[in-house]
Every structure is written in C-alpha cells, then in structure tokens.
Amino acid sequence: MVGVMAQDVERLAASVDELLKVGADLLALVNDIGHVWCQNKRCSISLEGAKPLGISQKAAKVDVEQMATAPQHDVIVVSVTHTENVRRRGHLFHIDFGRFLGNAQRFGSFKRDRTPFVLTPDMAYVINQGEQISPNFQEFVDTCCQAFNILRHHSNHLANILTLMRTSSMEELSQPEDVQYVVDTLMPDLTDIEATTAFTRMIEESLNNWFTKFNFFIHNLGQMKSSTAAVESPLLSFCPRNFTVAQRGSVVSANISRFMRKECQDTHYLYAIDVTWDMPAGTEPSSPRNHVIYRRFREFYELQSKLQELVGPTYELPQLPSKLILRRSNTTEVATKRMEQLNVYLQKLVTMNAQISQSDLVVTFFTHFVRDDTDSHEVSTSSNGGPAVTGSIKLSLTYMAHAQKLIVVVGHAKQLSRTVNGTSPDPYVKLYLIPDPGKMSKKKTRVMKNTQHPTFNESFTFDLSPFSKVSLQSRQLQVTVWHHETLSKPFLGCVHIDMRKILHQKTEETVTDWYNLQPMYS
DSSP: OHHHHHHHHHHHHHHHHHHHHHHHHHHHHHHHHHHHHEETTEEOOOOTTOGGGTOOHHHHHHHHHHHHTSOTTOOOOOOOSOHHHHHTTOOSSOOOGGGGGGOOOEETTEEOOOSSSOOOHHHHHHHHTSSSOOHHHHHHHHHHHHHHHHHHTTHHHHHHHHHHGGGSOOTTSOSHHHHHHHHHHTOTTSOHHHHHHHHHHHHHHHHHOHHHHHHHHHHHHHHHHHOOOOOOOOSSTTOSSOOOHHHHOEEEEEEEEEEEEEOSSSOEEEEEEEEEEEOOTTOOTTSOSEEEEEEEHHHHHHHHHHHHHHHOTTSOOOOOOOSOOSSOSSSHHHHHHHHHHHHHHHHHHHTSOHHHHTSHHHHHHTSOOHHHHHHHHHHHHOOSSSOOOOOEEEEEEEEETTTTEEEEEEEEEESOOOOTTSOOOOEEEEEEEESOTTOTTOEEOOOOOSOSSOEEEEEEEEEOTTSOHHHHHTOEEEEEEEEOOSSOOOEEEEEEEEHHHHHTSOTTOEEEEEEEOBSOOO
C-alpha cells in the first residue's frame, strides 16, 4: 500500500514539474502578447469599438493594468463571455467554470453549448476593431493555435494530474470519461501542423454557428434584466461614445475630400471628412487639431433627424440631398453629386449658432473613433484602376529529407488588393513545383469570402522522390493568390521560392516567414 502511494506521489511530482514548464511556456506566450499592449508595465486598450459588448473603457483599463503589473508566477485566464462581470464588477479577466471538462450549459434538458467554444461576432468585432477581418484576428488565431499545441505536448501530464484529482469530490471530475474528454480534446495523435489546421476550423465553426449567436443574445438579455448599472445611451447609433464641447472642443471646419465604395453586408459609399477643431482649454499640445473621419450617407440623415428633435420641428436646419433616387443609389455618379451637396450642408452646419454647432450631437458626429482608422486603411488601399498587386502571404516550409517530402503550410495573407470593382476579394491560393507543364503538382486552398486578410492554415505535402537532387535544385515552389469569380479568376499576386534554398534547411526544421506578393509570375 505504501509502495503504491509512493508511486502516486512520484507521478504527481513529475507531472507537476512538467506542468510548471507548461505554465512557463504559456506565460512566455502571454508576455509576447503583452508586448503589443503594454509599455513600461502599463496597458491601455482602446475599446471604443466594443459597443456590442457594452464594455466600459475604465473597467477594461483597470484590469489590464493589473495584468501588466502581476507577479511573474501569476496565471491569468482571459474571458469576456460574461459582460456583466465587466460592467458591474470591473472584471475583464476571470475563470469561467461553467464549461469545465465538457460539461455543457443546459436550459432544462436542452443543451445550450453546441460549438467547440464560445466565440461570437461581437468578440470578433472587438478583436478586429470593426466589422471586417483584420490582421489582429490572424494574430489571435496564431496565438490560440500556439497555446493549444503547447498544451498538447503535455497531454499525458495533464491526464495524470486530473486522474489523481478524481478523489477530490468534484462532481465534474469523478469518472474516467471526464479525464478522457480532456485527452481527446487535445488530439494527441495529430502533428502540430494537423492540430493547427483542426483548431483553425474549430474557430471558424464557433464563429459562424448561428446557435452561438442566439445563445449569446439570450445570455445578454438575462444580464440586462439583472443589471442595475446605468449605461450611457449613445446619441448616435454609429458612435460608441458621446462627447461635449468641454471634452472635445468645437468644429472650425469640415470638408469632404473624397469618397470610397465599401463592400460588407450592404454596398455603400463612405465620405472622407477632413475636420479641424478648436481645442478646449487645457488640452495637451500633442493632441491633433485635424483628423479624418468616415461617414456614410444615412448617418448624415440620422444626425439631421436627432438635431431636428433637439431644436423642434419649426427650426430650419440646412437641407440634405434627397434620399429618393429613381435609379441605383450606390453608383459613383450619385456619390459624386451627393459629395458636393453634403459639403454645402457641412459648411452651413458648423457656422450655425452654438445651440446647433456646439451641441453634443454635432461634436460626437465629428469625433474620430476606432472605426475611422479601419476605414482610413481601406481608402488608402482601394484601387481606381486594375487590381494592383499588394500584400503578403505567410508560409511555413518543412523539408523531410529522409521521407523525401516537402510540407507547406499556407497560413494567412494580408493587405490583399481589392477587385477592379472596389470590393474585397474572395481569395484562394494555388501551389506548384515548377516547371510543371502538366500541372501534376497542383495544390489549392479553400476560397475565403469577402476579405483582404484571409486565414487558411492549410497544409500540403509534396512528394519529392520522383525528382533527382539535380532536378530538384533547378525547381521552384510557386505560390499564387487569386480572386474567385464565376467567369474569371483575377490574379492577386505570387511568390517564388527556390528549392535550393529549401533543401539547405535543416531536415525537419520548419521555417516560417511572410513573403511579399509580386506582380509577375512565370
């Protein structure tokens, strides 16, 4: 009996030692993320775009600063599924045991959890700082997959710890099946590359599943019902915060300099407005007096409607161009005409009496928010002619000398050019070992819809055994990016990598890099 207990203690000690190493690896990963957010041991996250979650700037800043100054041995679990923890308690970071070891949440006998984990469009909105996929989300996916693989490498030690904990009277951890659930979830039989691909598909499944959105909506309704905290109602639906003249200053001038066509769920035009401010007393000299904001046509009408409510129906405000168009309203001709009329409207608006021009509505309308940074990037990368080649692609290359194989992982692409119509492309990637007149080596990824920043995380294996060493050294790995259309496949860029460079890698060493896309390919 004593011998058995001694063996258990040795197993426990060995497992704890290994898990401490896991903790160190994960902490290093967290620190890497922290470098993006933290400077001089303090953090400041802009959550202006977090309106769907109702997260306050103050609550987020307090908890993130605590994370940045935490002792090096602390372990922090990040979760924002309970927004009430942020609004009422100021806890952005907390551990949620509601889904411990696969114990799904239920409503009576109805299973509420039907996806690998909770990841909603609201959360993606905060990560992307807007509606469109951004490189922030690619970094999020990479971090998740890296952390998942760190845990997988120590699945046996995790299983040992959980097995010894079965006597701890935890209801969720009492059966062998509970431990096996963890082992199966970590996919121990897969390689790191295969696990990365699988975990990426899980992220996509969780994000796109309609039931998760519905479940999260019901969850938030419950929080709203139980909440006693007063939440400031936004004056304008498209502005997450309200501002006053005392906070922001007054608008000296506002002029639309250009417009762009934006593709999302509905096609519309954005008008770029150059705004100059008279800053309030006490403002730091470094604060910008000039900036650019982006507003769509219907947002002008929302401002006009709210202003009319403010001053009464008899007060005469500047006139906006008519909404009623006998032909299609989302055309360049209509947008050009509206831009001229909107500029007349803005010039009159900012020169009206203080009741109008310095109202909270007007100050909030002209304030620069996070979404304006996103739209600014889209303006700068949109194309007026043919689709110019821009952007880069992330590739991981592993040469298996003994097996005579080359494994290529197509990770992400970013900053891809728009189509000739100004829309975001539907990109996919093709790979060849060239020269290959018969296209026998062709590999192809899935098509990703409506994004300039696609995430693929797909692996492909090239069999090199049919080629002699001399023949291999004269070949190239060709990676091309295309936009998927029914009648044509516009070219978005390519990369050529000499096989001589790949063959000089250490065998089974994975080399990951971003490659700039080039306009010409052979």
